[in-house]
Amino acid sequence: MNATLDEYARVVGQGVIRQLRQLAKPLQGATVVHVNSTREGGGVAEILNRMVPLQQELGLNVAWETVVGDAPFFACTKTFHNALQGVGSAAPDSMLDAYEQTNQANAERLRGLLDAADVVFIHDPQPAAMIAHFAGRKGKWIWRCHIDVSHPFRPVWKYLRNFVQKYDASVWHLAAFAQPIRHPQYLIPPSIDPLADKNVALDSAELDRTLEERRLDRARPIVVQVSRFDRFKDPLGVIRAYRMAKKYVPLQLVLAGGGAADDPEGARVLEDVQTAANGDPDIHVLLLPSDAHRTINALQRIADIVLQKSTREGFGLTVSEAMWKERPVIGGDVGGIRLQVVDYQTGFLVSTPEGAAQRIRYLIRHREKSREMGKKAHRLVLENFLLTRQLRDYLTLMVAIRNGARERIEL
DSSP: OOOOHHHHHHHHOHHHHHHHHHHHGGGTTOEEEEEESOSSSSHHHHHHHHHHHHHHHTTOEEEEEEOOOOHHHHHHHHHHHHHHTTOSOOOOHHHHHHHHHHHHHHHHHTHHHHHHOSEEEEESSTTGGGGGGOTTOOSEEEEEOOSOOSSOOHHHHHHHHHHHTTSSEEEESSGGGOOOOSSOEEEOOOOBOTTSTTTSOOOHHHHHHHHHHTTOOTTSOEEEEEOOSOGGGOHHHHHHHHHHHHTTSOOEEEEEEOOOTTOTTHHHHHHHHHHHHTTOTTEEEEEOOTTOHHHHHHHHHHOSEEEEOOSSOSOOHHHHHHHHTTOOEEEESSTTHHHHOOBTTTEEEESSHHHHHHHHHHHHHOHHHHHHHHHHHHHHHHHHSBHHHHHHHHHHHHHHHHHTTOSOOOO
16 A cells, blocks of 8 residues: 555655645646556656655546557667667667657557646656657656766767657756756656655564575675666676675675566676676575565665665665665765765765775774764655655646746746
């Protein structure tokens, strides 16, 4: 069951909930549609699973749809994903044909719903081309980018820009990602849900069960990275950092994650990780189902240190999740991780496995500093990266875009 707004008041205060209800008043009855590529796996699906019910509770008529595609389509969009993050090459014409044909088919399948919508949020590149089939649309269409596009492979971005520039607005995690486009652009970082199974408080018995089930030794420090098995998350670099640090401090490493329905490369990355682990009994590679939220919660809580050593990262929800649990985070010095990890305050930013190993050793040997960082990290998430803040930003965006260029909007 999803939590209600009144339940969030116990975390963020009644004033925040009153503000949300006030912002939602001009949007009462408005039809809002979110379209993305999958309902499970990855941060977009996770946020929408929690965001959509809250928007509905506030009186909006909200629907959530996903694109239907085949293997060539998702191979193309994975190529886009890599290229937009600066790695890879242009997609061949056959891939682009599959991409455009799939978007056209989905546009026809969803035409009735999207034609009637007041606001449409299209998430990421997978359904971006659908807008080409709605030239006479009545509602406002917003492209929501969740990817680090700070240094894209230009031919791929130029291709996608032909579709993105048709939107009424776009939303990015941070200013460094935004690209020159002649429409309003908004900065809205993602968020975590403090009342979701992945983030609620757990009792000591559940933590002990997790230690036992995963054969982890509480007497030795535990380092955890939770993320999809994706090369941009750099799991092989994490293993290298662990091995360097273990020469000086006793360690156990947990690499926990799963795949996403729209990511055809995950299985190959998992194989590479298992090969790199090479049977080390202190490296625990866990392939978890998409609903293993309490397991992830427990792993982050029993961790002494949480890593997110990404080489590219749109945001990295697992960083905020760990910080919410008062854990110091060693994160890659990239993208949205920089919004969350304040270097030397809520954790450390690193660029290499060697840097990660050095910071692991420091935090293991300086327990009081580690606890201090964890408390600061929790406070930062409370004030900036909870679901109610992102909901407020989305409501504000919808009110603004429906009012156009008006200088004053009465709520």
